[in-house]
Amino acid sequence: xxxxxxxxxxxxxxxxxxxxxxxxxxxxxxxxxxxxxxxxxxxxxxxxxxxxxxxxxxxxxxxxxxxxxxxxxxxxxxxxxxxxxxxxxxxxxxxxxxxxxxxxxxxxxxxxxxxxxxxxxxxxxxxxxxxxxxxxxxxxxxxxxxxxxxxxxxxxxxxxxxxxxxxxxxxxxxxxxxxx
Numbered sequence: 001x002x003x004x005x006x007x008x009x010x011x012x013x014x015x016x017x018x019x020x021x022x023x024x025x026x027x028x029x030x031x032x033x034x035x036x037x038x039x040x041x042x043x044x045x046x047x048x049x050x051x052x053x054x055x056x057x058x059x060x061x062x063x064x065x066x067x068x069x070x071x072x073x074x075x076x077x078x079x080x081x082x083x084x085x086x087x088x089x090x091x092x093x094x095x096x097x098x099x100x101x102x103x104x105x106x107x108x109x110x111x112x113x114x115x116x117x118x119x120x121x122x123x124x125x126x127x128x129x130x131x132x133x134x135x136x137x138x139x140x141x142x143x144x145x146x147x148x149x150x151x152x153x154x155x156x157x158x159x160x161x162x163x164x165x166x167x168x169x170x171x172x173x174x175x176x177x178x179x180x
Contacts, residue, residue, distance in 0.1 A: 072124075072167060073166060073167065073169065075123040075124065075125070075166065076166055076169075076171065079120060079123065079125050079164070079166060079171055080171065080172070082116065082120065083164060083171070083172060085116070086113070086116050086117065086120070087161065087162065089109060089112065089113045089116065090113065090162075092109060093106065093109055093110060093113060120164075123166075124166055124167040125164050125165070125166050125171060126164065126165050127162055127163070127164055128140070128162070128163035128164060128165060128173070128174045130156045130159050130162075130163065130174040130176055131156055131158070131159050132155065132156060133155070133156050134154055134155055134156070135154045135155065135156055135176065135178045138170070139163060139165070139170060139173055139174060140156065140163060140173055140174045140175075140176050141163075141173045141174070141175050141176070142176055142177070142178045143160055143175050143176065143177065144160075144177045144178070145177070145178050145179070145180045146177055146178075146179060146180065147179070147180045148179050151179045152179065153179055153180055154178060154179065155178065155179045156174075156176045156177070156178055156179075157176075157177045157178065157179050158176065158177040159174055159175070159176055160175040160176060160177060161174065161175040162174060163175070
C-alpha cells in the first residue's frame with residue numbers, strides 16, 4: 001500500500017507537472033500573441049502619427065502660401081476702385097485750353113494725377129503698354145478691328161481703355177483696337 005501511495009503521489013506530481021507545462025505553453029502562446037498584437041498596434045500608431053505630421057506640415061505650407069498671396073495682392077480691390085478715377089483724371093488732362101486760370105488747375109490736376117500714379121506704382125500696379133505692340137490676348141481685349149495700310153495684322157492701333165497689372169496678375173485688361 002505504501003508503494004501505491006508513493007506511486008499515486010508520484011503520478012499526481014507528474015500529472016501536475018504536465019498540467020503546469022501545458023499552462024505555461026498556453027501562457028507563452030497568449031503572451032506571444034499579445035506581444036504581436038501590441039507590436040502591430042504600435043506600427044499602426046506610428047503610421048497614423050507620420051500621416052498626421054505630414055498633413056500638419058502640408059497644411060502649414062498651404063496656409064503660409066495663402067497668407068503670402070493674400071498679402072501680395074491685398075491692394076487689388078482698392079486699385080480696382082481707384083482705376084476709374086485715374087482714367088477720368090487722364091481724360092480731364094487731355095483737354096486743351098488757352099485760359100491762364102484753367103492752366104493752373106490743369107497743373108494741379110497733373111500733380112494729383114502723378115501722385116495717384118505714384119501710389120499705384122508703389123503698390124505694384126503697372127500700366128500695360130499696348131499701343132503699337134502686337135496684340136496679346138493675355139493682357140488685352142480687342143473691341144474692334146480696323147484695316148489700315150502699312151500696318152501688319154494683329155498690331156494694336158489704339159488703346160481705348162488702359163489696362164493694368166498688379167504685380168504679376170492682370171488687374172484690368174487693356175481694351176484695344178487691332179489691325180486686321
